């Protein structure tokens with residue numbers, strides 16, 4: 001890696017790639033993110049009903065997803081929008097994990113809820129609006145769970161790395177970076193998918209990088225295209241919204257794929273995933289875990 005990247009991102013030395021630390025692989029249940037396998041995380045924007053969640057979980061698993069997403073605590077643009085089922089939604093997610101074996105990623109919005117969410121989720125999601133909520137970042141880091149950190153919608157790459165550094169500094173190296181689209185002058189789509197950020201983060205950081213083509217586009221007709229682009233740019237995985245009846249979704253229906261749309265997306269990314277496998281860089285850092293009283297505790301990284 002060029003010396004200049006170290007100078008430009010000097011504030012975040014631990015998240016930068018080095019010969020000693022070329023790659024971090026984050027483990028959740030039986031899934032490794034940032035390793036050789038491309039990992040698709042899929043599910044509804046919000047957990048709404050048991051039927052909606054279970055039907056989606058079974059479908060995305062059959063189609064090749066490895067992790068189930070679903071929001072129980074929802075950050076809504078409108079105070080009058082559906083705010084999520086809270087603890088009841090977390091229990092449904094745990095039930096879906098039980099039935100399908102899929103690992104669970106779900107958003108935590110408040111430091112007060114970290115312990116509760118960490119009890120049910122395998123990965124804690126920090127949403128775009130909370131990327132700079134340092135109290136939340138610290139609490140999430142200390143939970144010991146892997147953290148999926150979404151880029152703030154008006155955050156630079158350096159700011160994203162700074163927030164990742166906060167999580168590392170609080171004793172948790174299991175961070176997954178997520179490009180989910182940023183605000184620009186162009187309003188044709190909900191956000192502007194910064195694909196260069198995916199390529200740049202893969203170049204300069206050892207942390208896994210995933211892309212969220214659903215929030216990046218805001219439009220289900222664009223999701224598969226952005227997913228293909230993300231894989232080609234070097235992403236380690238995707239976070240995609242899927243709903244049995246997107247038109248009836250309580251949140252983000254416009255950008256949610258139905259089941260056949262998800263199948264098509266998975267088929268479309270297949271050749272890109274195959275190419276990616278051929279281009280895998282060597283070397284990786286594996287993080288060993290042991291289970292202790294139900295919590296994941298990280299052992300010293302060797």
Ligand code: PEP
Pocket residue numbers: 045071075126127128129150180212215
């Ligand atoms: C979500 O994943 O449903 C979500 C709210 O994402 P973001 O924080 O990127 O808007």
Ligand code: MN
Pocket residue numbers: 045046215241251252
């Ligand atoms: Mn959403």
